[in-house]
Amino acid sequence: AGGTNAPAGTQGRGDGHEFLVGLGLQTDIAARCNRRPGADGGIRAPVEHDHVQSQSHAHTTAGGRERHRAREVAAAVSVITRAEIQAFGWRTIDQALASLPGIYSTYDRQYNYIGTRGFSVPGDFNTRVLVTVNGNRWNDPAYDGGPLGNQLPLDLDLIERIEFIPGPGGAVYGQNAMFGVVNIVTRNGSDLNGVEVAARWQHPQAARELRLSWGRRLDSGIDLLLSASVQRTRGEDRFFEYGDSGFSGVAKGLDRDRDEEFFLRLVRGPWSFDLAYGDRIKDDPTGAYVSDPLVPGQFQGDRYVLSQAQYQDRLADGKLDLMARAFAGRENYSGTLIYGTPFDFPAQGHWHGLELRLLWLAIENHKLMLGAEAQRMTRQDQAVLDRADPANDIRIPGSGWRGGVYLQDEWRVSPTLTATLGLRADRNNTSGTTSTSPRAALIWQATTASTLKALYGRAHRAPNVYERDYDDGFAQIANPALRGERIDTLELVLDHRVGADLALRGSAYRWTMRDLITLGIEPVSGIAQYQSGPRVQARGLELGADKTWRNGARLRGSVSWHDVSNADGDLLNSPRLLGRLNASMPLPWWGLNAGYELRYDGARLTNNGSRVGGNALSGLMLSTRALGQGLELGLRVDNLFDKRYEHPGSDSNWQNAFEQDGRSVRLQAAWRF
Numbered sequence: 001a002g003g004t005n006a007p008a009g010t011q012g013r014g015d016g017h018e019f020l021v022g023l024g025l026q027t028d029i030a031a032r033c034n035r036r037p038g039a040d041g042g043i044r045a046p047v048e049h050d051h052v053q054s055q056s057h058a059h060t061t062a063g064g065r066e067r068h069r070a071r072e073v074a075a076a077v078s079v080i081t082r083a084e085i086q087a088f089g090w091r092t093i094d095q096a097l098a099s100l101p102g103i104y105s106t107y108d109r110q111y112n113y114i115g116t117r118g119f120s121v122p123g124d125f126n127t128r129v130l131v132t133v134n135g136n137r138w139n140d141p142a143y144d145g146g147p148l149g150n151q152l153p154l155d156l157d158l159i160e161r162i163e164f165i166p167g168p169g170g171a172v173y174g175q176n177a178m179f180g181v182v183n184i185v186t187r188n189g190s191d192l193n194g195v196e197v198a199a200r201w202q203h204p205q206a207a208r209e210l211r212l213s214w215g216r217r218l219d220s221g222i223d224l225l226l227s228a229s230v231q232r233t234r235g236e237d238r239f240f241e242y243g244d245s246g247f248s249g250v251a252k253g254l255d256r257d258r259d260e261e262f263f264l265r266l267v268r269g270p271w272s273f274d275l276a277y278g279d280r281i282k283d284d285p286t287g288a289y290v291s292d293p294l295v296p297g298q299f300q301g302d303r304y305v306l307s308q309a310q311y312q313d314r315l316a317d318g319k320l321d322l323m324a325r326a327f328a329g330r331e332n333y334s335g336t337l338i339y340g341t342p343f344d345f346p347a348q349g350h351w352h353g354l355e356l357r358l359l360w361l362a363i364e365n366h367k368l369m370l371g372a373e374a375q376r377m378t379r380q381d382q383a384v385l386d387r388a389d390p391a392n393d394i395r396i397p398g399s400g401w402r403g404g405v406y407l408q409d410e411w412r413v414s415p416t417l418t419a420t421l422g423l424r425a426d427r428n429n430t431s432g433t434t435s436t437s438p439r440a441a442l443i444w445q446a447t448t449a450s451t452l453k454a455l456y457g458r459a460h461r462a463p464n465v466y467e468r469d470y471d472d473g474f475a476q477i478a479n480p481a482l483r484g485e486r487i488d489t490l491e492l493v494l495d496h497r498v499g500a501d502l503a504l505r506g507s508a509y510r511w512t513m514r515d516l517i518t519l520g521i522e523p524v525s526g527i528a529q530y531q532s533g534p535r536v537q538a539r540g541l542e543l544g545a546d547k548t549w550r551n552g553a554r555l556r557g558s559v560s561w562h563d564v565s566n567a568d569g570d571l572l573n574s575p576r577l578l579g580r581l582n583a584s585m586p587l588p589w590w591g592l593n594a595g596y597e598l599r600y601d602g603a604r605l606t607n608n609g610s611r612v613g614g615n616a617l618s619g620l621m622l623s624t625r626a627l628g629q630g631l632e633l634g635l636r637v638d639n640l641f642d643k644r645y646e647h648p649g650s651d652s653n654w655q656n657a658f659e660q661d662g663r664s665v666r667l668q669a670a671w672r673f
């Protein structure tokens with residue numbers, strides 16, 4: 001979604017591969033920060049960790065679609081809690097994820113993207129990472145894009161925790177889960193137990209945010225959460241050059257960003273219902289898709305409506321866990337670009353489906369999971385509309401379906417050794433064949449302090465309708481025979497604890513990507529066409545540490561090295577080295593808490609063969625709840641030392657690279673009553 005439908009033939013280069021998956025980050029003992037509201041209704045300070053709970057005891061629901069201790073999951077799971085989000089003042093999910101080892105972000109002044117373990121093709125709309133909210137798939141079915149940044153139709157204040165499960169999740173999740181699964185767990189109404197009002201203002205972008213939320217557990221037993229948010233940002237007036245057009249200048253007043261969101265969650269016993277709405281419009285200062293430079297009125301927007309009803313309960317005296325969900329969604333993309341005259345590029349993805357999962361616990365030392373999922377895409381429509389001459393309009397209607405069944409056995413071979421074997425089979429209208437995604441893992445609890453995991457997984461992705469069906473006859477032509485992609489991953493993970501307050505993790509991995517869908521040239525017509533590209537290989541190493549102190553201070557850091565290449569050499573937008581440092585602590589004045597982060601990203605290759613330099617960026621968050629009952633005040637400074645740095649652009653941009661924002665200051669206040 002999110003703009004993938006703009007003028008064809010201009011999407012990311014595609015000669016690069018997909019990122020892997022494996023992650024090796026420490027699953028934050030942060031889960032220890034997952035505190036509930038205090039009896040007085042106030043939220044405990046983010047740094048008040050329960051230091052006796054380790055990352056190995058943190059729980060996650062996404063690794064196998066059931067609740068596990070992180071050390072028992074067949075993946076290098078990471079958990080980011082609400083406490084951490086507050087401590088560091090993150091406002092978008094990609095900011096939070098980029099604090100983890102091996103993950104980095106890219107921003108092209110329109111959309112936010114994440115790269116994992118050295119892979120992030122510029123202009124690729126997060127199609128190979130699955131984003132779920134309370135287990136419900138939020139990737140749209142037209143372009144398979146996982147929403148991030150302001151495109152995500154959910155305020156971060158409503159998130160209880162973010163679970164990142166790296167590696168191929170296809171054995172359980174199917175489509176999109178090639179390089180990882182991001183599962184967002186939201187707060188319930190009882191977590192608020194009243195009203196929350198929050199406001200933020202940021203300089204120099206003139207960004208204003210306002211949120212009003214209410215939640216409570218009613219006497220009837222219903223737990224209800226309602227929230228509405230609005231954001232308006234003027235943006236920055238930046239100087240741009242527009243390549244071969246010969247134009248350059250300051251894009252004044254062309255960086256506006258508008259976003260409106262609504263979220264409802266209702267829980268009663270084993271039943272739950274979620275409804276999310278988001279409407280975001282981002283003005284375009286860059287002349288995206290080589291449209292006319294410095295012309296007002298160009299923008300890209302995304303409107304989401306997402307819902308699910310879920311039932312989950314233990315039956316048969318606790319021996320059977322049943323989960324059933326019905327879901328539906330709509331994602332409408334709108335884009336207006338000017339090529340002499342205005343052209344509109346609408347796209348619609350409408351879908352609904354069902355999922356059923358059974359977890360059988362009656363057999364000693366075995367957890368047997370059986371599931372089935374079916375999704376119907378009633379609309380996968382694309383269009384190019386010429387306002388000046390509607391006779392030139394091009395409409396590409398579409399619809400489709402996909403379904404899968406999966407089986408997994410978690411076998412406790414001995415008190416210290418667990419084996420996991422899983423397999424999923426998927427079919428869809430796009431490929432017409434059955435794709436199988438196996439999974440295997442051995443987890444050895446070597447000592448009470450050390451866990452060793454050996455992991456293997458495979459995942460597939462069928463081409464989306466833009467890659468396969470878009471055809472305007474001059475910028476891009478369709479490829480009905482386009483094959484899907486496949487990735488195979490091997491990973492070794494070691495978790496070790498030193499005492500109760502220091503967690504260490506090391507992860508080594510290797511993955512191979514085959515039939516990467518890449519933008520090439522159709523030899524007869526000479527027009528751009530998506531085709532199956534060369535094999536991509538990667539290897540890497542990630543090291544992480546997480547230390548806590550009894551006074552509530554915490555320090556976690558990581559270093560990640562990636563070597564990703566294909567037959568043409570290094571990949572675009574692939575830093576070899578990443579470094580992360582996050583520190584949070586209470587200060588002795590006015591009840592202040594401080595959160596400081598340092599992120600280093602290595603140099604990245606760009607489209608013209610040059611590299612944007614590496615950069616080390618700092619961020620600082622100060623907050624206090626000591627100045628008034630129910631009142632929280634905060635100050636966040638991004639790019640603390642005002643460093644100049646760039647992110648690579650795609651071949652759909654005039655610009656080879658985009659300069660990022662300098663220092664910015666955000667003031668925020670929240671009142672709870």
